[in-house]
Amino acid sequence: MRRWSVLPSLIAHAPARVLVVVGAVTAVLGVLIVARPLTSLVLLGLYVGASAVISGVIELATSHRSARGWTRAVAVLWIIGGILVIVWLGRSLELLPPVLAALLILGGVASLGEGVARGRVSARVLAAAWGGAQIAFGILSLTWPDVTVLVVAVVFGVRTLVFGASLLVRGILGLNRRNATVEQHAVPAPRGRFGWADAGRYGLSLLLVAVATVGWSLNDWLREGAPVIDAFYSAPVDVPAQHGTLIRFDDYEGDAPPGGVVQRILYTTTDADGRPAVGSGLVITSSDPLPGPRPVVLWNHGTTGVARGCAPSLRDNSATRWAIPALDEVLKRGWIVVAPDYSGQGTAGAFPYLIGQGEARSALDAVRAAAELPQRWLAPDVVVWGHSQGGHAALWTSKIARAYTPELHVLGTAALAPVADPHALARDLLSGGASPELTVLISWVLVPYAQAYPDVRISDYVAPGAMPIVREMAQRCPTEQGVIVSVLAALGVSEDRPLYVGDLTGGSLGERLQQNAVTGKFAAPLLVAWGSKDEVIPKRLQDRFVERMCAEGNQVRWREYSGVNHLGVLQPGSPFLSLLVTWTDDLFVGRPSVTDECPG
Helix, strand or coil, X not given: CHHHCHHHHHCCCCCHHHHHHHHHHHHHHHHHHHHCCCCHHHHHHHHHHHHHHHHHHHHHHHCCCCCCHHHHHHHHHHHHHHHHXXXXXXXXXXXXXXXXXXXXXXXXXXXXXXXXXXXXXHHHHHHHHHHHHHHHHHHHHHHCHHHXXXXXXXXXHHHHHHHHHHHHHHHHHCCCCCCCCCHHHCCCCCCCCCCHHHHHHHHHHHXXXXXXXXXXXXXXXXXXXXXXXXXXXXXXXXXXXXCCCEEEEEECCCCCCCCEEEEEEEEEEECCCCCEEEEEEEEEEECCCCCCCEEEEEEECCCCCCCHHHCHHHCCCCCCCCCCCCHHHHHHCCCEEEEECCCCCXXXXXXXXXXXXXXXXXXXXXXXXXXXXXCCCEEEEEEEEEECHHHHHHHHHHHHHHHHCXXXXXXXXXXXXXXXXXXXXXXXXXXXXXXXXXXHHHHHHHHHHHHHCCCCCHHHCECCCCHHHHHHHCCCCCCCCCHHHHHHHHHHHHCCCCCECCCCCCHHHHHHHHHCCCCCCCCCCEEEEEECCCCCCCHHHHHHHXXXXXXXXXXXXXXXXXXXXXXXXXXXXXXXXXXXHHHHHHHHHCCCCCCCCCCC
């Protein structure tokens, strides 16, 4: 503990007036660290760095010649760690989390060594508890780097505030210098006699053990919700060169719909730049299939996160009527559902979130791969469905299908509450400021765009030192408990200053978002639907999209449902489902129907 409390050693013999000044300054520093977590990282880094350097210097200067070699080695490491923090802090705050974790672990090892070496039993117990707690939180710091910096900053700030306040009070009360020091400089109880100091040490030891245990249990709880990616999603050494080739298939381990059989597939595809990639997805067929080739509903899922573990095929409920609209009716009619995860979900690689070419290629290649499944006879006729992000993917799928997979006949596209214009949506959402939930969503867009486009640099849009927070946010799925960590981190940052800097709808990112808007002429009819109470995509953006599609000469049928929210448009009971199935059936059988509701 002494190494984290250099200041007490330096003021052990200071007069009361010095204690008042030092206590006041230290208390103010603690308030700044607690109240302004992101800005306070600079103060925290400087404080920790200086503390480490001074600790190491004092240790080397006061060590006796008989001191053990590891004691001097620890002192040197503390000096090196402190210098690293101070020197590099102005260039990159990303260094702070691992160095802070290393210092915690190093301090814990040193405390354990001191507890074994000397002192009363209570002092040894406290040293062991403090050492173990530091090691535990050092390991947790490496496990959860996005929230750890903020939590350590606040904890360290509280400790600094309490210590400064105690110095201030003692100085004001005019206590003598011996009473003005902290516990390690207090007068010990007579040998063999149990005193108040011993009781305090034991009580503090229990508290440290309890806090470390709670922290470790919380870490385990957060990790329990994270999806497990099994070996099925690992690409083989030799990947087929042709896109849309089936690599392997297996039974889906989640819930199957009544009367349905679900398989998961791994297949080759290409990313937004045309580079080879691997995708995964689900194929859902009737357990009592009708004879002959069966038409395909290509389902594009909505936002589930952008990390590899966020793939729908890894979840238990992705093949139910709550996840895929009108699924029971689809299976009764003998249609085959192909539901891609997109590349980068389930499989390794970059996930094309709201990147049209990448989404569409993953979707079309899933249909090509599904056609290779044994005992599955897929017709070339395809109707594309999609919701939210999947609506964006569905529209882009129809747009490139003729050039990318000419053997597939895309007969129409149903877009449910689609993100048709990512740039317009970003501009609208950001007009009211970035909420904690929105900061997570921004990371889901920014990180994939930076991976897909070399001119989009995360550093142009993220506050200095916040890069680890943003990258960790992009690794969270909304269905896992760990997303709480990201929201709390966003809350902590937003209390101080924005996590993101500059114009998120401008520069290279803005240009790339505009490139991924849905525009132009479609060869097949469109069906667009949304709810009037959509809390994610404003109604006016859907109105604008339909107007643009009509103005560009497309066949558009559209519906707005009063009182329906973003998810309500696709879930059981939605008034849109009967229209969706009838419209799709008309396309498959070639039945004349009203497919154009554009004026004129």
